[in-house]
Amino acid sequence: MTDAERSQILEQRLDMVRERIAAACARSGRRAEDVTLIAVSKTVSPRVAGLSAKLGQLDLGESRPQELWRKAEALKALPIRWHMIGHLQRNKVERTLASVQVIHSVDSLRLLEEIAEQGSRQSLRPRLLLQVNASRENQKYGFELDEVADLFPKVQSLPVEITGLMTMAALSSDPDVARTAFRALRQIFDDANREGAQLTQLSMGMSGDFEIAIEEGATMVRVGSTLFEGLEAE
Numbered sequence: 001m002t003d004a005e006r007s008q009i010l011e012q013r014l015d016m017v018r019e020r021i022a023a024a025c026a027r028s029g030r031r032a033e034d035v036t037l038i039a040v041s042k043t044v045s046p047r048v049a050g051l052s053a054k055l056g057q058l059d060l061g062e063s064r065p066q067e068l069w070r071k072a073e074a075l076k077a078l079p080i081r082w083h084m085i086g087h088l089q090r091n092k093v094e095r096t097l098a099s100v101q102v103i104h105s106v107d108s109l110r111l112l113e114e115i116a117e118q119g120s121r122q123s124l125r126p127r128l129l130l131q132v133n134a135s136r137e138n139q140k141y142g143f144e145l146d147e148v149a150d151l152f153p154k155v156q157s158l159p160v161e162i163t164g165l166m167t168m169a170a171l172s173s174d175p176d177v178a179r180t181a182f183r184a185l186r187q188i189f190d191d192a193n194r195e196g197a198q199l200t201q202l203s204m205g206m207s208g209d210f211e212i213a214i215e216e217g218a219t220m221v222r223v224g225s226t227l228f229e230g231l232e233a234e
């Protein structure tokens with residue numbers, strides 16, 4: 001497959017995903033421009049990620065810090081907004097902060113404190129989402145739903161901008177499983193805002209469930225395989 005062919009396939013898939021986002025917004029009385037599509041490029045080479053950016057899809061997500069650094073370096077000529085969406089070890093914070101627009105996957109207080117410290121060293125005010133374990137399934141990373149309310153008073157003085165919450169629904173063929181998790185995240189988002197937090201972003205929904213997530217209030221959807229399947233060649 002040539003890059004021209006890859007680009008054509010990607011363009012069609014981006015159009016299709018954007019149409020599905022618009023339709024989900026219409027169904028739920030929301031505006032399509034209130035939902036940001038993040039193309040998760042973790043399975044493809046920097047070159048293919050770059051094709052996506054050249055098609056105007058500038059929000060790209062990566063789940064491994066080293067891979068994010070590698071792609072950000074290779075594609076630094078393009079105005080890409082990189083989103084860190086996977087587990088971030090504390091010893092990788094320093095280098096990640098320099099390349100990233102938003103970290104979606106702040107999953108512990110220790111990580112949050114490390115980001116705050118490195119951020120002030122680099123004179124940055126990092127934009128962060130707290131990752132929440134909103135499904136009943138025992139997930140490896142993320143705050144528990146009932147931890148979030150207590151967290152905000154503790155972190156208010158840190159020099160970071162916590163703009164929202166992120167979750168991943170459990171894999172299931174039953175769409176109600178995802179809907180229940182998304183609704184639970186929306187609930188604690190609303191609760192936190194009622195208590196004075198100023199959250200605007202809900203990062204939820206992937207290839208299999210992004211329309212449900214939009215119906216439940218997602219402002220950022222993270223779509224990988226639907227866009228990049230079959231385009232992985234280095």
Ligand SMILES: *Cc1c(COP(=O)(O)O)cnc(C)c1O
Nearest residue numbers: 040063085206207222223224225
């Ligand atoms: C890989 C990944 C995605 C995208 O998943 P797809 O099912 O391929 O769309 C979204 N969010 C996170 C955190 C991921 O790791």
